[in-house]
Amino acid sequence: MEKIVFLCDKQSPRIGQLHNILVNDYDVLLTYDKNEIMSLLEKSFDDLSVIIIDNPSSKKYINDVLAYIKNRNNYMFSLPVLVLTDLENMDSDDKYLHNPVVDIIFFNDTEEIAVRRIENAVTLANSTSFDAFSEMLTVLPSLIYLKDRRGRYAFMSQKMHHLYSNVESVRGKTDLEVRKDKHNAQLAMESDQEIIRTGVGKNYIIKEEDETGVEYLQVIKEPLKKNGDVYGIIAIINNVTEEELLRQELREKSITDQLTGLYNRAYFEELTHWEGKDLKFPITIISADCDGLKQINDVYGHAAGDQYICFARDALKNALPENAVVFRMGGDEFLAVVSETDEEEAQKLVNKVNKSINKYKNKDFALSLSVGSHTIKGRGASIENGVKLSDKEMYKVKKERKEKIK
Numbered sequence: 001m002e003k004i005v006f007l008c009d010k011q012s013p014r015i016g017q018l019h020n021i022l023v024n025d026y027d028v029l030l031t032y033d034k035n036e037i038m039s040l041l042e043k044s045f046d047d048l049s050v051i052i053i054d055n056p057s058s059k060k061y062i063n064d065v066l067a068y069i070k071n072r073n074n075y076m077f078s079l080p081v082l083v084l085t086d087l088e089n090m091d092s093d094d095k096y097l098h099n100p101v102v103d104i105i106f107f108n109d110t111e112e113i114a115v116r117r118i119e120n121a122v123t124l125a126n127s128t129s130f131d132a133f134s135e136m137l138t139v140l141p142s143l144i145y146l147k148d149r150r151g152r153y154a155f156m157s158q159k160m161h162h163l164y165s166n167v168e169s170v171r172g173k174t175d176l177e178v179r180k181d182k183h184n185a186q187l188a189m190e191s192d193q194e195i196i197r198t199g200v201g202k203n204y205i206i207k208e209e210d211e212t213g214v215e216y217l218q219v220i221k222e223p224l225k226k227n228g229d230v231y232g233i234i235a236i237i238n239n240v241t242e243e244e245l246l247r248q249e250l251r252e253k254s255i256t257d258q259l260t261g262l263y264n265r266a267y268f269e270e271l272t273h274w275e276g277k278d279l280k281f282p283i284t285i286i287s288a289d290c291d292g293l294k295q296i297n298d299v300y301g302h303a304a305g306d307q308y309i310c311f312a313r314d315a316l317k318n319a320l321p322e323n324a325v326v327f328r329m330g331g332d333e334f335l336a337v338v339s340e341t342d343e344e345e346a347q348k349l350v351n352k353v354n355k356s357i358n359k360y361k362n363k364d365f366a367l368s369l370s371v372g373s374h375t376i377k378g379r380g381a382s383i384e385n386g387v388k389l390s391d392k393e394m395y396k397v398k399k400e401r402k403e404k405i406k
Contacts, residue, residue: 008054216244290332291368
């Protein structure tokens with residue numbers, strides 16, 4: 001049962017009447033002087049629901065009591081005060097109607113009105129104003145916002161530096177009106193409209209880049225519903241830059257050959273599935289294989305062999321165009337995928353690689369590389385078959401080279 005403190009004079013004629021009104025719904029504690037009320041407040045402040053002060057203008061110590069309550073009140077918990085007065089003392093008592101006094105009860109109020117005023121005071125104290133709640137949210141590292149069903153901001157807990165500097169308030173504005181990155185702004189609005197349409201939330205990461213650097217933000221959005229209809233969106237944005245950069249670093253290590261820095265076989269298999277990819281045909285596969293790597297390793301050691309492999313990497317990377325994706329498939333085997341390259345262009349690229357090979361040498365050995373290619377004209381052909389035919393051409397070159405040496 002909620003506790004009410006009734007501060008009054010022992011001889012007050014109102015004690016009995018008010019007690020009879022409240023006793024069925026509240027635990028009423030009667031206090032009669034400053035020491036008693038202050039002791040009670042210090043011991044049980046958080047356990048009380050409301051304080052009713054009878055005729056405050058007649059109590060010299062009342063300002064001390066009200067000041068103590070005001071200082072103890074905060075956003076999370078407030079103890080409301082009501083004044084009990086009558087027509088004779090109303091003019092002097094209603095001067096106390098300011099924080100923490102929230103309302104006045106008149107001696108001749110009916111039981112229903114008196115109880116309602118107390119309930120309203122308790123409800124008000126238990127609720128937090130939107131502005132106060134907004135101020136609390138600013139201490140969080142995350143950003144929280146609300147939007148209406150048209151994608152307009154209703155609230156943002158703190159200002160992002162990704163907004164225009166001259167935006168004082170986002171309320172009533174769309175992402176396109178307030179965000180610097182128009183591409184991300186458009187994507188955000190499209191995402192919002194899909195949530196409004198489907199009633200299903202979203203969770204994704206975006207990249208924001210400006211003069212301060214690069215940030216990765218996790219956006220979690222959920223629809224706000226009433227009677228089954230979506231009337232808005234609530235969202236939280238977390239800065240996950242550190243986690244995302246670590247994830248990218250681990251991802252890069254998992255798909256990269258440690259020695260050459262080229263992509264590895266695992267990434268080749270992931271990258272070259274036709275389905276679901278926006279590939280631009282014709283696509284040329286270029287196969288390359290180091291000649292004589294075993295001999296280099298046997299004569300000069302594996303460190304020299306590693307250098308030999310890196311010579312092959314450099315020859316391919318420097319001779320092939322920027323859109324070529326080069327892989328070390330394992331050992332001394334290399335593969336390159338070059339989109340929008342027909343058979344004629346493919347042969348020119350192979351010739352360019354062959355001409356550049358002589359540049360890569362040291363005092364002990366020079367690079368020798370066998371290169372072949374095959375062009376895939378459309379989705380009808382498989383990547384596996386394209387690699388086989390490219391390898392076939394490469395091994396043909398290697399065989400001819402060996403026969404010449406003999």
